[in-house]
Amino acid sequence: MQVTVTVNGVEYTKEIEGRLLLVHFLRDTLGLTGTHWGCDTSNCGTCVVWMDGEPVKSCTVLAAMAGGREVRTVEGLANGAELDPIQEGFRQCHGLQCGFCTPGMLMTCRHLLDKNPDPTEGEIREAISGQICRCTGYSSIVRSVRWAAVHEAEAAETKEEAVAQ
């Protein structure tokens, strides 16, 4: 079957098997290997991408189900050389070690900040509770999200001041 999916703003039309999983479509068909696969059972969350603005586990979504939709992956976070604040937060606060769960974590945390720009520790833990990290013990991920929240708030303030002037 043919499917047309927009990924990180680029439209792709591909001939695929109906059973192809979205994670394999992204990785094998499009070569976007930033999204990882880790468990088959929707437990680990390393495969999280956005579909029409909502985080989904791409190991349990068929590529066909993404037809006509907009998908955003970790490759779509940075603006050229400039990291998204959530990426910068992970860098500053050691929110990653092996980096395997990181793409999924980043997509979930970016989504959290878009919905809730000032999340508490508890809200952050709840948001990432569908995902597993074996390396960090999560405290540094919580700090990373807080770093991004604080810096985004500061940046917004600076921007408002500049506009006011």
Add this chain to the structure above:
Amino acid sequence: MTTVQEPSQVKLTEFEDNDQKPVGFGRMLRKEDARLLRGRGRFVDDVQLPGMLHLAILRSPFAHANIVSIDTSAAEASPGVKAVVTGETLKGLGLAWMPTLSNDVQAVLATDKVRFQGQEVAFVVAEDRYQARDALELIDVEYDVLDPVIDVRRALEPDAPIIRTDLEGKNDNHVFDWETGDEEETNRVFAEADVIVKEDIVYPRVHPAPMETCGSVADFDPVEGKLRLWSTTQAPHAHRTLYAIVAGIPEHKIQVIAPDIGGGFGNKVPIYPGYVHSIVGSIVTGKPVKWMEDRSENLISTGFARDYIMRAEIAATREGKILAIRTNVLADHGAFNGTAAPVKYPAGFFGVFTGSYDLQAAHCKMTAVYTNKAPGGVAYACSFRITEAVYLVERIVDVLAYELQMDPAELRLKNFIQKDQFPYTTKTGWVYDSGDYEPTMRLAMEMAGYDELRKEQAEKRARGELMGIGISFFTEAVGAGPRKDMDILGLGMADGCELRVHPTGKAVVRLSVKTQGQGHETTFAQIIAEELGIPPADIDVVHGDTDNTPFGLGTYGSRSTPVSGAAAALVARKVRDKAKLIASAMLEVSVADIDWVKGSFSVKGDPGKSVTIQDIAMRAHGAGDLPDGMEGGLEAQICYNPSNLTYPHGAYICVVDVDPGTAEVKVRRFIAVDDCGTRINPMIIEGQVHGGLTDGVGMALMEMISFDEDGNCLGASLMDYLIPTALEVPDWETGYTVTPSPHHPIGAKGVGESATVGSPPAIVNAVVDALKPYGIRHADMPLTPSRVWDAMRGQATPPI
């Protein structure tokens, strides 16, 4: 010794100053993060080669069964299939069996019978991964099911089915007996002791379950006769040598590449049949072949950890002076002895079960057996079985405290090896290099507010609430190891390192070890920077490619910093010695008159007259004469053979609340004070500790690979094998003390596994402490609500 408390909550303002110390040790952001944050890491499954085929493995549904016949004809005719290979095919090539890391053999594909559920029976190579899986369904295997041996005690019974019928003359399920310490002396001390306490303690089978499963891409070039293998390996060089031995491909024609690795924790030390399958698949098809296991395959067939049943006994005076410990261990090694431990150490480093205490005697007897379960045993950040040893001693010391009605902190403080006793030889022959235990313990108690916690607990107990405080104090033995004692399949456990300074003063350092997330690209650049004064940003760290790095045994057992880190420091010093000679020529003074300040050499008494390491690098490669007899260039290489292990230690305190209505355990606080000697990058050390503490919560409360009576694995997915999420763990509170290793060039000790080793007993001790009102002094892991519920009702049963 310095004792400094590190804030558990890093203040946001501190982030602004991250890279203000560009040269040497200190908090530095990681070099590897740039690619990993952008989704530009390169993991094995990201490797795409032209014409690449995909491999899938057919696994046994039974734990123990004879293979009667295998019909592959339908699979061979399936769309996209390029090859179907069985054990019989491999037998013809002499590849049906391969050596394990413990000098046993393991089936690459089963020929005679299957010995555990999930064992490899056949594999398919097809054009895509879906087609390969489809074809597996079409392979028809007829099995004659045999009685499985699941319980270690059953394995030793005279009428138990024999698992290893492949071993000539083998008529039982016995793997080895092992003994350490002085039995006679220990029995004498026990006979004269005031108090003897005994407890049966189980460390259940668990699994490292790294987020990235195991896999490989094999690309055999028949014209050059060269094999390139991208593989999830923690030990690329050791693997290369073993492939040369197993497959008969000359070693110089094998390139093992370990690209980015998505966590290892010991799971990626052994050679698994799947790696060999991909090599065979590539040779047979003439194409690159990728094998990537799924999560269930990872959990049911790759290296498990622990599975020890331990009888612990401790002897003490009435006043709480510990005199001796003895233990009897029954070890489940699974169907093949695939333990990844130094050859002379079949039980790994379990001999350090005497812990951090000054004893009069100690003795251990161990029996290891085969069962119809997956092979493995040494994995999951265990430092070669020190997880089991530390759990044993820290649990039995707490049981003793319970019987003596002493505070567990006080009991430990009373029995520590004292600072002036180091280097300290234990009653089982281990030479602890350095330690100063009491300040570490005191700092943990201070950070925890220990006395206040006990007061709070007393108040809560009076109200019927269940709060527990658990302590563990551990000594680790890491950095294997001196080659006179330690080798794996004859390969000495030393590590090479090469350093090359380019003409412009930039450098490349090549390591034999391989990061799986530990941050080697950053910390090794910092070690070179500390020793040479070249900024870390100017140093490229090359690792994980056997064609481009010197030989060494790889990263596991917390050995990278103790062994390879020492190699890096010493190779930099070699370069510095040469640089000093060049500096003396450039400055026209004798070598004795040269001062070294990080990054530059100057004339003694005239600091204005100096040359930088960059000036020297250009001179070393440039025009003009060098001192008499000196070769050009600025580079060195070394192979470092450690004189001893390093012995980090730590004090952990855990606070739990147990819901009396649901028996659910909540870890409220966890205070971890670690002493790993000199600290290279505190940010990375803290990260290593946090990860290990989370492992501890998993093992103590959630994780277990169990089996039913037919040998079906009941932990075969992440829905059944529960790993902590952010909701099960607290915000970690960490601190540190610094007791440098006297024999390591920079005084560093390993830290990667300390928290995995040290945290399970602290958590279990806390839960048992919470249950004290029920008269309980021991309960086995995993302390799930149902198991805690049973314990509260006096119906605790061992998990195996």
